[in-house]
Amino acid sequence: MIEVHGLTKKYGAVRAVHDVSFRLEAGVINGFVGPNGAGKSTTIRMMVGLDRPTSGHCLIDGRPYARLAAPLRAVGALLDVEAIHPGRSGRDHLRILARTHGIGARRADELLEMVGLVGSASRRVGGYSLGMRQRLGLAAALLGDPAALLLDEPANGLDPDGIIWIRSLLRGLAREGRAILVSSHLMGELAQTVDRLIVLGRGRVLADASLAELVSRNATRVVHTRTEQPDRLELLLREREAAVARRPDGSCEVTGMTADEVAVLAHHAGILLYENTTVPASLEDAYLTLTRGNNR
Numbered sequence: 001m002i003e004v005h006g007l008t009k010k011y012g013a014v015r016a017v018h019d020v021s022f023r024l025e026a027g028v029i030n031g032f033v034g035p036n037g038a039g040k041s042t043t044i045r046m047m048v049g050l051d052r053p054t055s056g057h058c059l060i061d062g063r064p065y066a067r068l069a070a071p072l073r074a075v076g077a078l079l080d081v082e083a084i085h086p087g088r089s090g091r092d093h094l095r096i097l098a099r100t101h102g103i104g105a106r107r108a109d110e111l112l113e114m115v116g117l118v119g120s121a122s123r124r125v126g127g128y129s130l131g132m133r134q135r136l137g138l139a140a141a142l143l144g145d146p147a148a149l150l151l152d153e154p155a156n157g158l159d160p161d162g163i164i165w166i167r168s169l170l171r172g173l174a175r176e177g178r179a180i181l182v183s184s185h186l187m188g189e190l191a192q193t194v195d196r197l198i199v200l201g202r203g204r205v206l207a208d209a210s211l212a213e214l215v216s217r218n219a220t221r222v223v224h225t226r227t228e229q230p231d232r233l234e235l236l237l238r239e240r241e242a243a244v245a246r247r248p249d250g251s252c253e254v255t256g257m258t259a260d261e262v263a264v265l266a267h268h269a270g271i272l273l274y275e276n277t278t279v280p281a282s283l284e285d286a287y288l289t290l291t292r293g294n295n296r
């Protein structure tokens with residue numbers, strides 16, 4: 001289990017991260033989201049000792065990262081894949097890392113297979129595409145078979161097959177009982193992958209909740225209605241203080257009333273409805289509501 005307590009990082013006058021606290025539990029995939037510059041990477045870097053916090057701390061199974069006896073077995077991190085030594089082959093990169101941490105070369109080869117890099121393992125990393133570098137970074141994060149994974153935008157640069165692959169990989173790793181934190185800007189992808197979401201804005205935690213809670217609290221329900229008399233219906237809806245947006249095909253997007261209320265209103269006015277459905281609230285809507293006004 002990982003506990004982040006009051007993590008704060010100042011760069012001069014910039015408060016990159018301000019009093020951030022959360023917990024990562026075993027078996028749970030946590031999405032880590034927020035506008036550009038919200039402080040996600042800085043938080044992850046502090047969690048694994050790459051940046052020193054101005055105040056606050058992160059405990060991994062009760063200890064700071066620097067005091068772990070076998071850090072790669074406790075936490076695997078995928079951070080800046082551009083920083084991987086460009087002159088080495090993918091296989092050498094993994095084998096050297098494995099040797100440094102007392103892990104056998106066979107594990108490195110197993111991981112090359114797992115991340116789909118066997119065919120390019122002897123090529124120099126400098127010639128890898130971004131997606132290939134991400135796969136290599138993920139293999140490095142998994143080297144020690146860690147109990148927790150901190151992944152900074154792992155889907156960045158992956159092709160559609162790669163995105164589906166990483167989704168099922170993360171699900172499998174969580175089912176085995178690992179705690180996972182994954183940052184991303186792909187809301188549609190996160191909606192299919194994560195159990196919980198931690199939302200940062202300007203260095204602060206704006207929300208930390210299950211996906212369902214977050215969506216039900218922050219996304220507005222919209223009713224999609226198509227009728228033979230859109231002008232009349234719109235007038236009646238506005239009289240009841242509902243907000244109405246007209247689509248090019250004449251249909252209405254109604255907020256502030258349920259689909260049942262729209263149907264009853266139309267029925268009493270003798271207006272025929274062709275369609276009247278509640279559009280499921282999306283994670284993207286909830287995210288936009290939460291982060292509005294929280295860009296740097």
Ligand SMILES: Nc1ncnc2c1ncn2[C@@H]1O[C@H](COP(=O)(O)OP(=O)(O)OP(=O)(O)O)[C@@H](O)[C@H]1O
Binds near residue numbers: 016017
């Ligand atoms: N080394 C640094 N020196 C000065 N400021 C920094 C440094 N690293 C990060 N920052 C600032 O800290 C803030 C948070 O940056 P960070 O990279 O953690 O955000 P992020 O949420 O990961 O952003 P993105 O989604 O764009 O990757 C930003 O204002 C950034 O400019």
